[in-house]
Amino acid sequence: MSRQTGPKAGKPEPLATPMEDTGGIDFEIIELFFFAYRDFVSDPDAILEKSGFGRAHHRVVHFVNRNPGMTVADLLDTLKITKQSLARVLKQLIDSGYIRQVAGPEDRRQRKLYPTKSGRELALALAEPQSRRIERAFEGASAQVREGVKAFLRGMRDRKKAD
Amino acid sequence: MSRQTGPKAGKPEPLATPMEDTGGIDFEIIELFFFAYRDFVSDPDAILEKSGFGRAHHRVVHFVNRNPGMTVADLLDTLKITKQSLARVLKQLIDSGYIRQVAGPEDRRQRKLYPTKSGRELALALAEPQSRRIERAFEGASAQVREGVKAFLRGMRDRKKAD
DNA sequence: AATTTATGTCAATAATACTGACCTATCTTT
DNA sequence: AAAGATAGGTCAGTATTATTGACATAAATT
Numbered sequence: 001m002s003r004q005t006g007p008k009a010g011k012p013e014p015l016a017t018p019m020e021d022t023g024g025i026d027f028e029i030i031e032l033f034f035f036a037y038r039d040f041v042s043d044p045d046a047i048l049e050k051s052g053f054g055r056a057h058h059r060v061v062h063f064v065n066r067n068p069g070m071t072v073a074d075l076l077d078t079l080k081i082t083k084q085s086l087a088r089v090l091k092q093l094i095d096s097g098y099i100r101q102v103a104g105p106e107d108r109r110q111r112k113l114y115p116t117k118s119g120r121e122l123a124l125a126l127a128e129p130q131s132r133r134i135e136r137a138f139e140g141a142s143a144q145v146r147e148g149v150k151a152f153l154r155g156m157r158d159r160k161k162a163d
Numbered sequence: 164m165s166r167q168t169g170p171k172a173g174k175p176e177p178l179a180t181p182m183e184d185t186g187g188i189d190f191e192i193i194e195l196f197f198f199a200y201r202d203f204v205s206d207p208d209a210i211l212e213k214s215g216f217g218r219a220h221h222r223v224v225h226f227v228n229r230n231p232g233m234t235v236a237d238l239l240d241t242l243k244i245t246k247q248s249l250a251r252v253l254k255q256l257i258d259s260g261y262i263r264q265v266a267g268p269e270d271r272r273q274r275k276l277y278p279t280k281s282g283r284e285l286a287l288a289l290a291e292p293q294s295r296r297i298e299r300a301f302e303g304a305s306a307q308v309r310e311g312v313k314a315f316l317r318g319m320r321d322r323k324k325a326d
Numbered sequence: 327a328a329t330t331t332a333t334g335t336c337a338a339t340a341a342t343a344c345t346g347a348c349c350t351a352t353c354t355t356t
Numbered sequence: 357a358a359a360g361a362t363a364g365g366t367c368a369g370t371a372t373t374a375t376t377g378a379c380a381t382a383a384a385t386t
Contacts, residue, residue, distance in 0.1 A: 014263040014277030017205060019228040019286055025294040027229060034222070035317035037200045038243065054341055059197070065182040066190060073172075074362060080201065085343050087365070100177040109352045109363040114177030123182055127187030132189040137318030145311030147306055150192060152312045156199035217372060235333060248374050250334070272332045272383050335386070338374070347367085354361070 027074070036137075045128040051122070056089045058126055065101055065115045065123035070106070072111050098122055199300075206292040214259070214285070219252045221289055227262055228278045228286040234267070235274050261285055 093099040098119035103109030257264040261282035267273030
């Protein structure tokens with residue numbers, strides 16, 4: 001009488017039923033999002049490897065190219081990482097000549113970040129396969145659906161507290 | 164005459180113009196996807212912290228719950244990681260009683276993976292905030308747009324070679 | 327019997343991230 | 357002008373997730 005099968009047994013029974021739309025949760029789209037992002041970020045990896053950079057460098061190069069003159073604080077806020085994490089990556093990009101720092105004209109404590117010509121080229125090269133993938137995913141989609149996808153992605157972001 | 168401003172100068176000129184739709188590349192949607200995914204995966208972090216688990220554990224628990232009886236090889240293929248990477252995470256989940264292994268009934272080399280009751284509960288708890296976020300992002304979207312978003316996400320995946 | 331396959335394990339390493347502490351330069355407030 | 361706050365940099369230590377390479381075992385296939 002020592003063998004239990006209830007919740008306090010040493011070996012709880014394994015469940016054989018797939019987890020499906022329990023409680024109105026759409027597991028399919030959760031997975032679709034995972035797979036989509038996994039493959040989306042894998043595109044630039046081959047290009048990055050040539051420069052000895054990783055995905056963190058990609059993100060920095062991208063946002064500095066999109067917002068030239070942004071400060072280090074701006075970048076930290078965008079990436080939601082700590083300055084110690086950013087430091088290594090940013091230093092390597094500056095040392096390699098992809099990004100330049102300029103002291104802020106008003107506030108000289110600030111370091112305004114700008115891409116160099118090769119920084120711009122790198123950002124474009126990295127965006128290119130991602131853009132092609134997106135275009136492929138949109139094939140046959142109406143303008144309404146395209147706008148709907150963008151609205152969906154916007155809606156997935158955290159709401160900011162004080163904007 | 165020693166100071167150069169051309170491409171071979173030591174300090175290439177920084178570019179001040181934002182990178183915009185160069186070459187028909189839609190940078191906005193690339194960013195939207197980045198922000199959306201960043202916040203999407205951040206939801207379960209608070210829950211995972213309580214169990215001392217990370218995002219890797221989340222993915223394993225999710226897929227085992229979705230496909231009970233899947234083998235280790237299936238899981239490696241889904242996650243696209245090495246078995247050494249999986250080993251630590253899977254071991255912790257088994258030791259903590261969230262996942263069980265059963266030798267394959269036909270091929271006894273295989274280890275079929277099943278969630279326990281608490282494994283199922285964990286997977287549901289992790290999916291719940293993500294599902295709420297998705298529902299919020301879909302607010303006001305037509306059925307056509309909802310289907311369009313799913314089709315878009317499916318289209319973002321790599322095409323398999325041999326299926 | 328030999329080989330392949332599924333899985334597990336040991337060791338070393340890399341990339342990205344974290345916390346905590348401390349420093350300089352510069353701007354703001356008193 | 358002195359005190360304090362802010363922007364940024366740096367040093368040290370640690371955690372998580374991932375990698376490659378090598379080797380081991382059990383069970384299936386040839």
